[in-house]
Amino acid sequence: MAASTLSTTPAAHADTAQPNPLIELGRTAGLPRFADIRAEHVSPALDVLLEHARAAVDAAIAPDTPATWATVIDALQAGTEPLGRAWSVVGHLSAVADTPALRATHAENLPRITEFYASVGQNLALFEKYKAIDTAEGAALTPIRRKVLDDSLRDFRLSGAELPEASKPRFAALQERQASLSKQFSDHVLDATNTFAHWVHDLSELAGLPQDAIDAAREAADRDPESAKHAAGGNAWKFTLHFPSYFPVIQYADNRALREILYRAYVTRASELGPEYGQGQAEWDNTDNMREQLTLRAEEAHILGLSNYAEVSLTPKMADTPAQVIAFLDDIAKRARPYAQADWNALQRFARDHVGIDDLAPWDVAYVSEKLRQRQYAFSENEVKQYFPEQKVLSGLFGLIEKLFNVRIRADQAPVWHPDVRFFRVESMDAGAPRLVAQFYLD
Secondary structure (H helix, E strand, O other), X not given: OOOOOOOOOHHHOOOOOOOOHHHHHHHHOOOOOHHXXXXXXXXXXXXXXXHHXXXXXXXXXXXXXXXXXXXXXXXXXXXXXXXXXXXXHHHHHHHHOOOHHHHHHHHHHHHHHHHHHHHHHOOHHHHHHHHHHHHHHHHHOOHHHXXXXXXXXXXXXXXXXXXXXXXXXXXXXXXXXXXXXXXXHHHHHHHHHHHOOEEEOOHHHHOOOXXXXXXXXXXXXXXXXXXXXXXXXXXXXXXXXXXXXXXHHHHHOOOHHHHHHHHHHHHOXXXXXXXXXXXXXXXXXXXXXXXXXXXXXXXXXXXXXXXXXXXXXXXXXXXXXHXXXXXXXXXXXXXXXXXXXXXXXXXXXXXXXXXXXXXXXXHHHHXXXXXXXXXXXXXXXXXXXXXXXXXXXXXXXXXXXXXXXXXXXXXXXXXXXXOOOEEEEEEEXXXXXXXEEEEEEEO
């Protein structure tokens, strides 16, 4: 029995005059048209794609569908991939181009996406089909297919396929709640990061900072609608918790108070201390979120018959038990601690003798380390940057990859979510003539 063909209907279009780009993405398996995707496309597209994916599952578990790789695994992949592709684009845009409308529609649809994938993982009939394929074809599978099948069987078990029917609803509810909490956690960190701004009005407070960091702070101030309010005497520099703004201050700024302000704000994002250090709203505190996630993970492990969530996490990994991991880490710590302590003592001495800092604080470590590096090796990371412009670094990186894997990497054109994003194609040269094997975005 074949899965239904993916089609579009009037209900699938936010604007019936234009095709829904998320459905088109699934139907054509092309590249996302980022500029055309709007929040109002998401729910209608998922209506269609979920229906198509459910039909593929129903077809795979039908009694008259033979348990073969082609009729079950390949067919299920073809039927569910459009949903996965579309939802991954929605999630990506929610992370890198967040808007209130996109965030709202992502939150609205996350439960039904989670419910679908949980239902697939718990589908005992589908699990039996996979086990039948293992029995009938397992010995003849290629190594790649063997790995795919083994991982799929493992994932069915971790998803609760073998649980008693009475336990499955609660297990599915745990998955849905954890997905919601995970998204909420990320949103809180993003909001806390985006909200913080520290304004400087005296250029002397920026001593030690590289000129490009000072210029970037000035440009950030000029772009901010609030700039006029902060620009005392026409001068204003804006610093944020985004890494390109934050890290140069921590590493180079002679102004210890400035380093402390940004450090405290950065490490307390989305915590109970966030509002105290300028990050706004108490509802962004992730403390209760993390506690609930720990509780839900413990319950998930218990339902699966495991002692703790660490055992769940390790199931697809190389280590066998949590005790093995802890012993490994303890051994590394025991071996490394004397050297780390010696380095720390040396850094403290240097801070006291050459920088004038008697009580080395967390916001001093990167700064003093940079000063020590400059004194010992006459080496500054900032000075070295001029010899490694982006295009030179990329040329070296791509050249190495091309030599190792006999491929060619070329810049190409594709829709992107931001003007600074670049797109590349990877072509295999094994057959003589270039053959497209991969594409990627560089942000």
